[in-house]
């Protein structure tokens with residue numbers, strides 16, 4: 117196991133026995149990688165990301181299963197797309213968001229179904245695994261998959277055969293599997309929510325993406341990159357990023373990672389009048405240094421007899437969720453956006469915390485349903 121340290125964050129990039137057999141990169145290639153800041157559409161100068169890029173290069177040439185781990189907005193989907201693009205696989209990349217589709221629909225979307233196999237199955241359907249034959253299937257938010265589907269997926273990974281719902285025949289598939297999650301799958305295994313055997317099947321080659329706050333100068337490199345891109349799109353001169361703003365950017369914790377930075381820069385590029393970004397242009401939470409400062413009420417030091425960590429964190433989460441839902445009048449889609457969470461993650465937390473006032477079906481249900489529509493997530497691309 118190789119360990120890299122960035123600031124106070126320890127990031128481990130484990131290499132399993134199978135990935136150790138990957139062809140080594142020539143030293144000269146690794147050196148040149150360290151100098152490059154752009155890789156398959158991703159910008160980074162950070163050694164941890166450079167390491168992830170070199171794993172991508174190596175693993176792309178194999179058929180090994182890859183598990184991409186990282187907080188929301190760290191670039192997991194970009195990495196999956198890069199692996200497919202750099203591979204020799206001629207088929208499609210088929211993304212599936214396992215967290216956004218109800219279990220019954222997900223089963224038939226993944227494996228297909230026979231005509232008449234359930235109410236509403238008026239015609240046979242080809243599953244996503246079959247559509248990805250010769251290519252790659254990207255199982256996003258794998259940590260949300262139900263136990264029943266975890267068993268079925270394990271069989272597919274072991275046998276490379278799928279069995280459509282309501283069918284007795286099996287179909288051979290030649291598919292490279294890439295999975296991603298922002299959950300700590302080891303914790304999910306410990307808690308009994310994720311199968312251990314499936315976890316090991318998936319993490320043949322794990323790729324850990326460090327959070328933006330642990331990437332050092334990347335915050336500014338990316339901020340400038342997004343600023344140039346946005347200003348170009350807006351046909352306006354590129355805004356400079358003032359020194360004081362740069363300091364605030366470096367001090368902030370970026371819980372939504374690169375996505376949060378990208379969206380903020382887009383907003384600022386549209387709204388800012390001057391030739392450069394100054395402190396007055398920044399939202400309040402950034403001026404306070406850290407979004408969490410606005411809501412945490414913890415003193416400077418731990419009380420002498422310690423704290424109930426889980427209860428405190430739970431209370432903090434509940435408060436953030438309640439504040440966001442109150443702000444959006446109970447609209448979960450909008451609240452999830454405010455919290456930079458997936459809507460499904462938010463809904464799950466609301467249920468787990470029994471926040472009954474937000475659990476009933478509201479007028480937003482149609483937009484919620486629209487958001488969760490398989491069509492949004494299952495469009496075969498590339």
Ligand SMILES: Nc1ncnc2c1ncn2[C@@H]1O[C@H](COP(=O)(O)OP(=O)(O)OP(=O)(O)O)[C@@H](O)[C@H]1O
Nearest residue numbers: 157158159187188189190191192193194298374375
């Ligand atoms: N290194 C990078 N360089 C440039 N843009 C990036 C980089 N990493 C991420 N992005 C951009 O940030 C956004 C989020 O990336 P992506 O969707 O791949 O993250 P994710 O980890 O899959 O997020 P989530 O867990 O929420 O699905 C995208 O718009 C992507 O283009």
Ligand SMILES: [Mg+2]
Nearest residue numbers: 192193256296
């Ligand atoms: Mg994603």
